Amino acid sequence: MHQAAIVFVHGLFSSPTTWTPLQQEMSEIPAVSDEYDFLFFEYATRPVTWNPLRRMPDLDTIAESLRGFIGDLTTGYERVALITHSQGGLVAQRYLSRMLLAGRGRELAKIRRLVMFACPNNGSDLFLLARRGLIPMTRNSQERELKPLQTSVLETQRRVIDGIVRASEVADASCPIPIVAYAGESDNVVVPSSAAGFFPETGVLPGDHFSVIKPGGPNSRLVHAVGKELARALAEPFPVEAHPEADIPHRRRPAHFAADVLTEREMAGPINIPTGAPGGHVTALYLHGGPVEQLRNVDILVSSENTYLQMSQFFKPSTSGSLRRAAAEKSGGGQILEDVAGDHLSAWLRSHGSLGLPVTGGTVAPTPAGALSKRNVQRIYHAAIAAPISGTNSYGIDPQSIPRAVHNIFDLARQERDEQGLALSSICFPLFGAGRGGMSVSESFELIWEPLMSELAEDPSWSIHFTTRRKTIFDLLHERLRAKKRAYEQIAQERG
Structure with missing residues (x-):
């Protein structure tokens, strides 16, 4: 067991196997394999289910499952990096948002980077077009949240921007975590402007919505980008924790702590x-x-x-x-x-x-x-x-x-x-x-x-x-x- 772990989160209608090519390439890099263990979060996501005893989980349910996964499987790790594809980025953001809303920001301190590939931060216009003929039949709760300007997604992003991206210290409702959003330069499912969203740190890599996370070899730009982000996650300082001001008297705190x-x-x-x-x-x-x-x-x-x-x-x-x-x-x-x-x-x-x-x-x-x-x-x-x-x-x-x-x-x-x-x-x-x-x-x-x-x-x-x-x-x-x-x-x- 290493000191750090990567938690991979797949996207809509996908599975952990989507990460296999990238995992294989990263495993060949000593600077990564010597420092990180690879963990894969899986959740139910299918276009349609005909079983009346089953329901397709919504993003809140998946985010709660991710909370349990991270809480159970990363206990022994000092640092954690989240790497997501497509809807997986929305899942990770919903997880962070719900943790802040529950006053559990301090539990996020070990997460030192969130890297999102082709995340529909502003929705997906392509899915919006397809939905006109598909949604009456599937009624897929996950796919519905890919609609541009979806209220629940916007509320999640607002909390993440305020409580994660702009945060300066770890507290009940805040925890600074670097977030990087990458787009695929030929992606017509999630265009680069949607992948960037409101996040200040962004990048564009070769590939469409699916090939953007498929490395073209050990020297590909994807492998270089992921290696760089993982190195930064190891070097990223842990956030400063908000403590009561030690002034006179002790429990009086200045407004701008x-x-x-x-x-x-x-x-x-x-x-x-x-x-x-x-x-x-x-x-x-x-x-x-x-x-x-x-x-x-x-x-x-x-x-x-x-x-x-x-x-x-x-x-x-x-x-x-x-x-x-x-x-x-x-x-x-x-x-x-x-x-x-x-x-x-x-x-x-x-x-x-x-x-x-x-x-x-x-x-x-x-x-x-x-x-x-x-x-x-x-x-x-x-x-x-x-x-x-x-x-x-x-x-x-x-x-x-x-x-x-x-x-x-x-x-x-x-x-x-x-x-x-x-x-x-x-x-x-x-x-x-x-x-x-x-x-x-x-x-x-x-x-x-x-x-x-x-x-x-x-x-x-x-x-x-x-x-x-x-x-x-x-x-x-x-x-x-x-x-x-x-x-x-x-x-x-x-x-x-």
Whole structure:
């Protein structure tokens, strides 16, 4: 079993065998066969049925069947790509639309690409002409939805465009998934304008409605296009998950939440704060905004974990999930080859007899930085902060676990510096408990600040860094650090 799967969805009056030529060609490409398993979704579709005990399923029923297929057969896969032909594209869109409508957008995060060939996004004029003599006899519910400007199809597309194509983060009613629509250049069943529909990413390939998915050999444009889309699906980053804003107070959210995310690194500092004896040393503090995985030249990155010291999944936007993926060794296509931080953390738990058991709040475990060493990061320290609340998806925070973690971080850093000869001189902190733990930024910051100043009074040689990915929190922390600087300078002046 590979880490990724392709789910093929056939079209009207067709079957999974329509994909056999393409499957055979793609199976001969190591970059595809080494990464993907091939899965084929099948549904009932015939021009007419004479059995009074059978009915032809409509698109809603087929979409629900596809939901079960994906839910049951792709559980073990990290990534999924959907490849569809003709009506299969409408089936896939209906599936996505119904998932969003049901508030299950987060379950779509593993789907990293939908590739549609000859999908009648604006209906089929040819079927419309044929229908005049055919429909009174067949009454086929699937074929009826191929009528141009069909209301149900338009409503599906509206939800997919708003909740999938234009989405910026994964939530109950949204999940960003790249969608590509290809047309056949000589297709008279679904003309290129209908195949493109309202989707921004489109292409045209040689062939008619049926031959567009029949490769003409290993060097055909179809094989090249599918290979390119599958490579992009492996490299596509997982979507950022919408979490309650960690501002003051925690549960108040700004109206434009997505716009508050810093996608590129920002930095403030050094902010020099007097520490140690009067007239003595100052400590340089820095503030970083944006993705934590973009940090460089910081010796120790601290990750806030639960009390089971289980890191977040790779696709989660939390500090833990981001660091786990950034530290992992990956193939050129993005496949995880070695889960460096996760594996070493599990090994630490085994060696301390704690695997599967909660540790004391404030416990800190070290792991290598893995691929982050290329950015001059040496270690990741995992601090147990959030305690899962039994029977819920919520977490509780013991406020005292935060100062314990701060002291333990410095103790561990000094130990590794002395015993292993590591040249450690800088530490980057997240705002412990200000995510799903529900703490405000102010509360978290103050719980970190006092033990931090206590440690720096003993050894002011460290440089200290804070990190956040929210612009509002970045600005808030910047002002808070400058206020601390003024206050400590005033204290130092009075003592001097």
